[in-house]
Amino acid sequence: METTELLAGDEDMLGQIRRQLSRFSKTERKIAEYVLNHAELIPTMTTKELAAKADVSEASVVRFTKSVGIGSFKAFKILLAQELVNQEEYITDFSITQKKDTPYELFQKVVHVNRGAIDLLLASIEKKELEKAVKTLQNARRILFYGVGGSAVAAMDAHFKFTKLGYQVEYHADFHYMLSVIPFLSENDVFVAISMSGETKDVLELARFAKQQGAVLIAITNLNKSPLCKEADIQLATPNVEKDFRVGSITSRMTQLTVIDALYISLVNQMGEGIIDRYQNAREQAVKLRR
Incomplete structure (x- = not known):
């Protein structure tokens, strides 16, 4: 910059x-x-x-x-x-241990942190990149999600949501398991790499391997010049909302989950009422099986 x-x-x-x-x-x-x-x-x-x-x-x-x-x-x-969003009030580093707030005061700060992160996400996401990602996912034969640490939460959430849409979806926390799946990818498939820093070695290696097979690489990563950003075919940029030393992936996880939700809802919208009928069918079966 x-x-x-x-x-x-x-x-x-x-x-x-x-x-x-x-x-x-x-x-x-x-x-x-x-x-x-x-x-x-x-x-x-x-x-x-x-x-x-x-x-x-x-x-x-x-x-x-x-x-x-x-x-x-x-x-x-x-x-x-x-x-x-007044970032100096964020509780994204170890300074929260220096002041003994009440649980409710900390709850208010967490709400403030997450709300601010979402506001920043509105500025960091490119409209054209988001539209390109939705179109790519809509036509995908197979979708793989991968992230480690805090980003694994977003990958797991995406796995659950996109499976409900009828896609062939893969996610596993084990690096070697994902390594064994990637050779079967092709140009009709998508690999979604999720990493706050864009420098996590496991994520980068799998992302590059997926590209070698011809898969489209979508990166959900911070807005920077990270290796993952440079490798990606489609960049869904999240804002830099956390410091290097932090007590937990609070704000970054919130932005990643929001991007996943936006992709999911966009696909539901494209599928129309037919997908709702499938959801209703699943729900009726779940009600029958309640014990």
């Missing part, structure tokens, strides 16, 4: 934009004023939408983000979203 003197120091981005209003061109000032007055809307906007609201061109929006020291509009949205 590019940075300039504008983003130097401890002052937040909105504060620096406000302070620098006088140095902007007429067009840049129109964008800046809209951003300052409607900051909470920006993380979910496209360059086209912001351009229309500020009555400027899309190219002007791109130039504005660079003039304030950000390499892209996408990065600008994420930085802005991070400010809006």
Whole structure:
């Protein structure tokens, strides 16, 4: 990400934009004023939408983000979203041991953390990449999900949900089991790699192996230049919401599960009422088998 003197120091981005209003061109000032007055809307906007609201061109929006020291509009949205959710209150590191809050106070902080993570996810996910992922999964013959540690929770959830849709789905925590399954993949199959860092060795090795067989690689990973991001055919980028040292994969797990839910619901929507009939049939059988 590019940075300039504008983003130097401890002052937040909105504060620096406000302070620098006088140095902007007429067009840049129109964008800046809209951003300052409607900051909470920006993380979910496209360059086209912001351009229309500020009555400027899309190219002007791109130039504005660079003039304030950000390499892209996408990065600008994420930085802005991070400010809006007030990240300094997050309980994503060992600082929670330094203050003895009540259980309810900690509950409130957890809610705040997860809500903030979802807000950031709106800015990090690319609409075109999400649509491409849904289309790819919709036409898949076979889908493999894999993640380790906290990301394994999202992989297991995906395995359960996509199996209910009638797909041939595989997930197993054992690396060697997955290694034995991948040679049977082809260009009609999809490997979904889930990793917060995008650097987990087991995930990377399986992802690369799946690509060698011709499978499409979808990566659910943080927005960065990680090896997994570079390898992926489709990138579903999650925001960087956790520090290197953390008490648990709280916010990252929440964003991963949300991406899985979005993919699942999108496929349900594409399948229409027919899938609901299948669900109802399964439910009726489950009711009969209750003991």
